[in-house]
Every structure is written in C-alpha cells, then in structure tokens.
Amino acid sequence: MSINGVFDCIVIGAGVQGSFAAYQLAKKNKKTLLLEQFVLPHTRGSSHGQTRIIRKAYEQDFYTRMMEECYELWAQLEREAGVELYRKTGLLVMGPEKSENYQLFKNTLQKNKVPTVILTRDNFSKHIPNVNLAEGHGALVDESAGVLYADRALKTVQGLFQKLGGVIRDKEEVTEIKPGPFVTVSTSAHVYRAKSVVITAGPWANRLLVQTGLQLPLEVIKINVCYWKEKVPGSYNLKRHFPGFLLTESEESKEHVYGLPSNEYPGMMKICLHTGSKTDPDKRDQQTDRSDIDILQRCVTRTFPGLLPEPAVVETCMYTLTPDRHFVLDYHPTYSNIVIGAGFSGHGFKFGPLIGKLLCELILGEVPSHDLSPFQIRRFQANTKSSL
Ligand SMILES: Cc1cc2nc3c(=O)[nH]c(=O)nc-3n(C[C@H](O)[C@H](O)[C@H](O)COP(=O)(O)OP(=O)(O)OC[C@H]3O[C@@H](n4cnc5c(N)ncnc54)[C@H](O)[C@@H]3O)c2cc1C
Missing domain, CATH: 3.50.50.60 (FAD/NAD(P)-binding domain)
Incomplete structure (x- = not known):
C-alpha cells in the first residue's frame, strides 16, 4: 500500500x-x-498529561452503563499490551446532600449496583484523612474508580x-x-x-x-491544570490509596471541582475547576484569565488543609464543550x-x-x-x- x-x-x-x-x-x-x-x-x-479519572459515578444512567464496558476494554488493552494503564483508588464524591446533582450521582450508582460506600459525618475523617467535609455535604466513594495513565x-x-x-x-x-x-x-x-x-x-x-x-455548537475553553503542594509529603499520595475526588458544587462555585492523588509530580495533588475561559485552540497561551484559580484557592484552603493554598505548577489543557x-x-x-x-x-x-x-x-x-x-x-x- x-x-x-x-x-x-x-x-x-x-x-x-x-x-x-x-x-x-x-x-x-x-x-x-x-x-x-x-x-x-x-x-x-x-x-496529554499523565493522569485522568475513571469512574462510574455519573449523573446520567447512560454514562454509568457505558462505563461497564469501558472498564473491560481498558483491561483488555492492558492485557494485550502488557502494560498497566489503570490504578484503582476509588473516587470520593462530595456535595450538598440535598442538591439534585449530588442525589443524581448517588442514585445512579445505587441503581446500577456500583460498589459504593456511603460515608457519614461521623466516620468521614476515619476513612478520608486530611479533607474537610463542608457543612450540609454528603460523601460517598465510588469504589471502582481510579486513575488512568493517560x-x-x-x-x-x-x-x-x-x-x-x-x-x-x-x-x-x-x-x-x-x-x-x-x-x-x-x-x-x-x-x-x-x-x-x-x-x-x-x-x-x-x-x-x-x-x-x-x-456544530462547540465552545473551546482553556483549563488551568493546577498542582498543589502537600504540606507533609505523602498526605494525598496515590501509593497510599488516597482517592481521587469530585466536589459536585461548593461555596465557591456551582461547577465541579475535581482532583487526583499526588502522582506525576511527587508531593503535589492535581486539582482543577471543571470550567475555564473561552479560547482559540491556536492562541490558548494568550488566554491569561485566572479567575478559576482564585476560586480553587478558596476551595482548597477550606477543603484540603494539608495543601499549600497556592498552585505550585499550572499547566494547560482544553475542553471542547457542547451545550x-x-x-x-x-x-x-x-x-x-x-x-x-x-x-x-x-x-x-x-x-x-x-x-x-x-x-x-x-x-x-x-x-x-x-x-x-x-x-x-x-x-x-x-x-x-x-x-x-
Ligand atoms: C485538564 C483536563 C482534565 C481532564 N480530566 C479528565 C478525566 O479525569 N477523565 C476523563 O474521562 N476525561 C478528562 N478530560 C477530558 C479528556 O481528556 C478529553 O475529553 C479527551 O482527551 C478529548 O480527546 P480528543 O481526541 O477528542 O481531542 P484531542 O486530544 O485534542 O485530539 C484531537 C487531535 O486532533 C488533532 N488535529 C486537529 N486538527 C487537525 C488537523 N487539521 N489535521 C491533523 N490533526 C488535527 C489535534 O492536534 C489533536 O491531537 C480532561 C480534559 C482536560 C483538558
């Protein structure tokens, strides 16, 4: 050919x-x-980048159902290539307990019989050290979730x-x-x-x-990918099975905040806001808006007392959003x-x-x-x- x-x-x-x-x-x-x-x-x-979250926790049933097959296909690929691509860590989902979003996550997991641990305010810190659960928030762990080596x-x-x-x-x-x-x-x-x-x-x-x-009605946005330094190295470490997390909404923003245990940069946890500012993919470096980082700083200070509230590394990625x-x-x-x-x-x-x-x-x-x-x-x- x-x-x-x-x-x-x-x-x-x-x-x-x-x-x-x-x-x-x-x-x-x-x-x-x-x-x-x-x-x-x-x-x-x-x-690009070393890590992505894999999870069955979704608001919509159809994504959770699709994920069943995705896990199998990722495992098949690992076997075929003889490389490790997925690491199970669990995903901590937190959010205002009575909010529609949080309840959708919870219901979808339960309806699809995804192994899930519901945490109570009393046992939360025993399971998840170094994280503050906000007043009125619920917490659960999607146990099959983890990290993909992107x-x-x-x-x-x-x-x-x-x-x-x-x-x-x-x-x-x-x-x-x-x-x-x-x-x-x-x-x-x-x-x-x-x-x-x-x-x-x-x-x-x-x-x-x-x-x-x-x-198509697509909008391209720039995401500031922020890495936050641990005050005590190892507190949020992947090797210690610290889970990834997803905060459905917070005092600071209606948008999700999500993060991954420290992995690619030793002693630094990746935490991002699930939104950013509009950009042209060829001119993304000229988009310098940092309002998302201001939101994250407040959220990190409140939620992760073991992290320095200033990103130590900021990288860039893009989302292509549909309405x-x-x-x-x-x-x-x-x-x-x-x-x-x-x-x-x-x-x-x-x-x-x-x-x-x-x-x-x-x-x-x-x-x-x-x-x-x-x-x-x-x-x-x-x-x-x-x-x-
Ligand atoms: C910060 C961040 C965190 C994320 N976290 C997660 C997560 O935890 N879990 C998850 O599931 N997803 C996550 N995502 C989303 C996920 O990474 C994206 O949905 C996915 O990578 C999109 O892949 P793609 O192939 O559509 O786009 P791309 O990776 O952008 O690939 C498109 C390719 O097309 C090429 N191309 C474009 N135009 C041309 C042309 N004219 N000629 C030739 N080549 C061309 C580009 O150069 C590019 O390589 C995250 C994304 C970001 C930015």
Whole structure:
C-alpha cells in the first residue's frame, strides 16, 4: 500500500478518540491512516498529561452503563499490551446532600449496583484523612474508580495500531477535505483518498467541519491544570490509596471541582475547576484569565488543609464543550461516509476505548453496541449550521 494510495479509512486527529478509532478499524482489517497535525506525542490538544479519572459515578444512567464496558476494554488493552494503564483508588464524591446533582450521582450508582460506600459525618475523617467535609455535604466513594495513565495509554494504543499495520502520519495538518464516494484529504504534505473518514479533531473540530458545510455548537475553553503542594509529603499520595475526588458544587462555585492523588509530580495533588475561559485552540497561551484559580484557592484552603493554598505548577489543557455537555458521536448529516467524534466536554478520556469502538461501528455501517441517541447531531437542530 503506497502512503498516497487509497485507504479504507482516514482518521483525522491522534488524540485519545482518534487513536482508539484507528486501532479498532485496524483490528477489523481496515487499511487505516491516522493523521495528526503536530509531532507526536504533543501537549497542544486535550489528551496529554499523565493522569485522568475513571469512574462510574455519573449523573446520567447512560454514562454509568457505558462505563461497564469501558472498564473491560481498558483491561483488555492492558492485557494485550502488557502494560498497566489503570490504578484503582476509588473516587470520593462530595456535595450538598440535598442538591439534585449530588442525589443524581448517588442514585445512579445505587441503581446500577456500583460498589459504593456511603460515608457519614461521623466516620468521614476515619476513612478520608486530611479533607474537610463542608457543612450540609454528603460523601460517598465510588469504589471502582481510579486513575488512568493517560500519556501511556495513548502511546500504547498508537503502538498497537501500528503493529496491526496502521499508518500514523504526524506533523501533517489536514488542510482540505473533499467529500464524495471517495473522500479526498489534503495535508500540508500529501493528498490521500479513502472510502471513509473519521473526524476526531478535538478543539479544532469546527475548523475542519466547515469544509464539509457543517458547524456544530462547540465552545473551546482553556483549563488551568493546577498542582498543589502537600504540606507533609505523602498526605494525598496515590501509593497510599488516597482517592481521587469530585466536589459536585461548593461555596465557591456551582461547577465541579475535581482532583487526583499526588502522582506525576511527587508531593503535589492535581486539582482543577471543571470550567475555564473561552479560547482559540491556536492562541490558548494568550488566554491569561485566572479567575478559576482564585476560586480553587478558596476551595482548597477550606477543603484540603494539608495543601499549600497556592498552585505550585499550572499547566494547560482544553475542553471542547457542547451545550448539554454530552458527546457528539454521529454520521455527518450530509455524507454517510464521514463520521464525527467531537465535543467530549472535559469527560471523554475514560470512554476512549468504547468511543473508538462506536466510531468504528458507525463507519462500518454496523448497529452501534450502545444507544447513541444522546450523542446525535440532530439534538442541536437550531444551533447546527449546515450550508449544504
Ligand atoms: C485538564 C483536563 C482534565 C481532564 N480530566 C479528565 C478525566 O479525569 N477523565 C476523563 O474521562 N476525561 C478528562 N478530560 C477530558 C479528556 O481528556 C478529553 O475529553 C479527551 O482527551 C478529548 O480527546 P480528543 O481526541 O477528542 O481531542 P484531542 O486530544 O485534542 O485530539 C484531537 C487531535 O486532533 C488533532 N488535529 C486537529 N486538527 C487537525 C488537523 N487539521 N489535521 C491533523 N490533526 C488535527 C489535534 O492536534 C489533536 O491531537 C480532561 C480534559 C482536560 C483538558
């Protein structure tokens, strides 16, 4: 197969979703090309960094149900590659006990029989040292939750894809997509043709989709990824099985605050606010708003007395938000050989193996193995611009 030849499928964007889609296609013996604009690995999209939270705790039932299969797929990948990608730590969920959000988390876990420990105010500090539970807040632990080793996962799945004969071309920005029975994809270096295309371009999705006459209501925001130093090293350590946490809302913000035990930077815990300021993905470093960090400082001071209330390291990542914060997993409304995976709204990493499988099923015209109605493009209707 020549590199400029015809592929069964071209996947555009080698973040977590594109990499898993390409891997699934190669597993089905499809000649697949994975295109990436930057040199791999890179830190300019949404999938970089060492860790992500994996959890079944969700407000919506359908995500919890999808997670059942995700855990299996992550474990399969670990076995296939012989690497550790997941570490069980549990996830502490806290929030105003009577609030709708907190109750939704609790009910979804209970309804789906996810092993969960409900903590009372009396036994909270025995189970979770060094954390202050706010007045009126409830607390529970989703026991199966943990940490995914994100960078390692990407490297692993891309490696397996190549082992299966898949081709990765990085440092090749896709500059043009010409739909048709064979889709022509031009990059900064070559012109390729394929029977089908998967667009998984993360924050750049709309920039590519506009060439196919489609614009989705996506908003790209910059997330300040903050690391907070432990006063006593080891107090919130992954090795000591300190859980990740999710605060559904706080005195400081209606948005979630979430965090992971200290791991990538020894003695520092990662804690972020689940929102940020609007940005252009190519100009994110020029977005210097730090109001999220002010909120976090107050929240950390109140909740984590064992941390210095000033971030020691601040890195950057991006979310691509849909209005309802649910993903886009669908066919292009005009071209059935173009499939879109977009708008992962800051919670898509843990679903990577399943999203790859679902995008592959769509491309192959198979019946998707999960109900994709929450992820269809038609739900936006008035907000979706299709000029074709
Ligand atoms: C701070 C932070 C914390 C998070 N925490 C969690 C968590 O704990 N748990 C969880 O499940 N999820 C989490 N997420 C969300 C998760 O990481 C994202 O949903 C996921 O990484 C999105 O992957 P993606 O493949 O859609 O996008 P990306 O990783 O951005 O990949 C898109 C790729 O497409 C490439 N591309 C774009 N345009 C072109 C082009 N024209 N030509 C070629 N290539 C192109 C880009 O360079 C990029 O590599 C977090 C996200 C952030 C930012």
